[in-house]
Amino acid sequence: MNINHKEITRCADLSCLKFTDDELQKLHVNMSEIINWVNDIKEVKTEHIDITYDTSITSIIGRDDKSVEIEDPKIILSNSNSVEENMFCVPKVVNKNE
Amino acid sequence: MNELTTINIHEAINHLKKKDFSVLELIGAHFKRIEETKHLNAFITSNYDKAMDSAKKSDSIIRENKMRNLEGIPIAVKDNFCTKNIRTTASSKILHNFVPQYESTVTRNMLNEGCIITGKTSLDEFGMGSSNKTSFFGKVKNPVGKNKMEYHVPGGSSGGSAVAVSSFSSMGALGTDTGGSIRQPAAFCGVVGLKPTYGRCSRFGIMAFASSLDQAGSLTRTVEDASIMLRTMASYDKKDSTSSRNSLENLLLPISEDISKLNIGIPTEYMKENIASDIFNSWEMSAKWLKEGGANLVEIDLPHSKYSLSTYYIISSAEASSNLSRYDGIRFGYRSNDNNIKDLYVNSRSDGFGEEVKRRIMIGTYVLSKGHYDSYYLHALKVRQLIKQDFINAFKKVDAIILPTTPYPAPPLNKNTDNPIEMYMNDIFTVPASLAGIPAISLPVGLTKDGRPTSIQVMGPSFKENTILKVGKFIETAANFSKIKNQEKML
Numbered sequence: 001m002n003i004n005h006k007e008i009t010r011c012a013d014l015s016c017l018k019f020t021d022d023e024l025q026k027l028h029v030n031m032s033e034i035i036n037w038v039n040d041i042k043e044v045k046t047e048h049i050d051i052t053y054d055t056s057i058t059s060i061i062g063r064d065d066k067s068v069e070i071e072d073p074k075i076i077l078s079n080s081n082s083v084e085e086n087m088f089c090v091p092k093v094v095n096k097n098e
Numbered sequence: 099m100n101e102l103t104t105i106n107i108h109e110a111i112n113h114l115k116k117k118d119f120s121v122l123e124l125i126g127a128h129f130k131r132i133e134e135t136k137h138l139n140a141f142i143t144s145n146y147d148k149a150m151d152s153a154k155k156s157d158s159i160i161r162e163n164k165m166r167n168l169e170g171i172p173i174a175v176k177d178n179f180c181t182k183n184i185r186t187t188a189s190s191k192i193l194h195n196f197v198p199q200y201e202s203t204v205t206r207n208m209l210n211e212g213c214i215i216t217g218k219t220s221l222d223e224f225g226m227g228s229s230n231k232t233s234f235f236g237k238v239k240n241p242v243g244k245n246k247m248e249y250h251v252p253g254g255s256s257g258g259s260a261v262a263v264s265s266f267s268s269m270g271a272l273g274t275d276t277g278g279s280i281r282q283p284a285a286f287c288g289v290v291g292l293k294p295t296y297g298r299c300s301r302f303g304i305m306a307f308a309s310s311l312d313q314a315g316s317l318t319r320t321v322e323d324a325s326i327m328l329r330t331m332a333s334y335d336k337k338d339s340t341s342s343r344n345s346l347e348n349l350l351l352p353i354s355e356d357i358s359k360l361n362i363g364i365p366t367e368y369m370k371e372n373i374a375s376d377i378f379n380s381w382e383m384s385a386k387w388l389k390e391g392g393a394n395l396v397e398i399d400l401p402h403s404k405y406s407l408s409t410y411y412i413i414s415s416a417e418a419s420s421n422l423s424r425y426d427g428i429r430f431g432y433r434s435n436d437n438n439i440k441d442l443y444v445n446s447r448s449d450g451f452g453e454e455v456k457r458r459i460m461i462g463t464y465v466l467s468k469g470h471y472d473s474y475y476l477h478a479l480k481v482r483q484l485i486k487q488d489f490i491n492a493f494k495k496v497d498a499i500i501l502p503t504t505p506y507p508a509p510p511l512n513k514n515t516d517n518p519i520e521m522y523m524n525d526i527f528t529v530p531a532s533l534a535g536i537p538a539i540s541l542p543v544g545l546t547k548d549g550r551p552t553s554i555q556v557m558g559p560s561f562k563e564n565t566i567l568k569v570g571k572f573i574e575t576a577a578n579f580s581k582i583k584n585q586e587k588m589l
Contacts, residue, residue, distance in 0.1 A: 003464070007464065007467075008460070010467070011460050011463040011464050011467065012460065014463050014467065015419065015423075015447075015456075015459050015460060015463045016423075016426070016443045016444050016447050017444065017447055017448050017451075017456055017459065017460070018444050018445070018448045019448070019456075027457065027460060030457060030518055031457070031460060031461060031464065033517070033518075033519060034411065034461055034518065034519060035461075035464070037408065037411075037519050038408035038411055038412055038474070038478075039408075040404075040405060040408055041405050041408045041409055041412070041477060041478060041481050042473065042477065044402065044405055044477075044480075044481050044484065046477060046480035046481060046484070049480040049483050049484060050480075050483060051476065051479045051480060051483070061336070061339055062339055063336060063337065063339070064336075075199045076199075078197065078199060079195075079196055079197060079199075079429065079430035079431070080428065080429050080430060081427075081433040082433070088428055088429055090428055090439055090442070091436065091437050091438055091439050091442055092437075092438075092439070093439050
């Protein structure tokens with residue numbers, strides 16, 4: 001099965017990734033080969049099989065829904081490249097023309 | 099090479115107890131060895147200053163006779179464990195400057211028992227690969243089996259950790275195993291690699307690749323050391339929703355080598371695979387040793403195992419595409435210089451991730467997308483259940499299963515391939531245990547004619563690490579690999 005070019009660009013858009021034309025061409029070949037390769041699982045009959053999300057844990061226990069106070073906000077912000085007044089900076093989300 | 103770097107963890111603990119040498123001497127000898135083996139590129143970040151400070155503290159604790167279980171033992175840590183105030187990169191450009199402000203539970207457990215972190219080791223970017231060639235910080239070289247002309251690949255993704263242990267730069271190392279990332283590099287580098295049961299060690303603070311498969315484990319030079327490390331690494335952790343409360347009681351006992359009442363499974367399906375003759379011989383030899391030791395060999399069927407690789411690559415890529423969506427350049431990591439938010443996201447991710455990571459994100463997005471979700475992702479989850487059921491059925495008849503860790507020994511470092519499927523085939527013998535969530539240990543048993551290690555893998559039922567350690571220790575004694583290694587002068 002060949003993945004078509006439109007599906008590749010759609011996946012790139014969903015993944016927030018961009019590729020050059022050469023990269024897209026190579027990716028097209030690789031993805032088609034990989035998807036063809038994994039197609040063998042379709043021959044397994046699974047009509048009455050329960051889904052398993054994990055394999056050893058019988059019950060998933062959530063954390064207590066309690067907020068944790070951080071003494072110094074600088075700890076949270078320390079790895080960002082752009083910080084002002086104890087806040088993360090991002091470019092303008094809405095531009096004048098939009 | 100200083101003899102302080104060639105002893106194992108078990109021996110070092112006893113020597114430190116008797117005050118035969120100081121922790122400062124032990125850690126100093128290891129940093130000297132790290133410098134001597136720098137060309138192997140096993141480490142990304144050194145922790146020299148903090149480690150030397152910790153060594154002084156450990157010496158004073160030992161003087162006060164308050165020694166903890168792993169007091170003063172040097173360990174290397176795969177660079178996908180978050181270590182507080184020590185740069186943690188996952189071998190990716192997108193995290194090249196990331197300094198965590200918190201400690202992973204597993205490294206916290208190790209530090210609490212007196213371990214000393216010497217540095218952070220290289221890996222395939224975000225754990226995605228089997229060669230350690232996809233690291234942003236360059237290829238790692240496998241010192242074992244090197245001939246005059248070339249090095250071999252160390253395997254991956256925990257390649258840096260495996261090389262650190264095999265080159266005597268570290269007594270033990272932490273790794274993570276998603277589809278074989280501890281066992282395969284252990285096999286290529288001639289060391290012991292243990293992947294515990296899923297849930298045995300907390301995933302908190304480990305950079306997620308595929309959350310339903312990721313598991314922390316160890317790389318050591320002996321099975322005994324693997325057991326010692328596991329006792330400290332493992333814990334129930336409420337910060338990890340899939341962490342297990344299963345008792346560690348059976349891990350606290352010394353490993354017995356009595357295998358006389360055990361039934362050992364040999365999965366016949368795998369005999370049809372293309373296996374290098376030296377590897378196949380090691381498999382047969384291991385079975386022979388076990389039989390001579392009184393074990394009963396039983397042929398078993400794992401009928402869905404042939405679908406393991408496909409199932410693994412669908413599920414792991416789907417989970418990776420979701421887990422890696424957090425990297426956007428805003429709160430941490432590499433950030434592109436853009437004035438538009440959408441461009442900033444796209445360019446930070448496109449420039450920050452390497453080729454293999456982007457390929458897996460794309461595959462994951464494809465199998466999760468409308469029109470393909472049911473036929474790929476959902477279907478793979480169901481096939482995974484069948485694979486797990488095969489193991490449950492097999493473990494009704496046998497106590498452990500043995501098969502090779504890899505189908506062939508470490509390939510040359512400079513062998514290039516443009517075909518990702520060829521790389522994925524490396525994992526054919528390791529992914530079934532990952533999908534089933536069961537524990538498995540890889541240990542070296544021999545050498546090929548040109549000096550590359552051959553290894554065997556022992557798998558057991560969930561939370562029966564004691565059984566695979568017992569079988570592993572028996573095979574380790576029979577193979578006497580350390581003697582072979584010294585005779586061959588591999589390093």
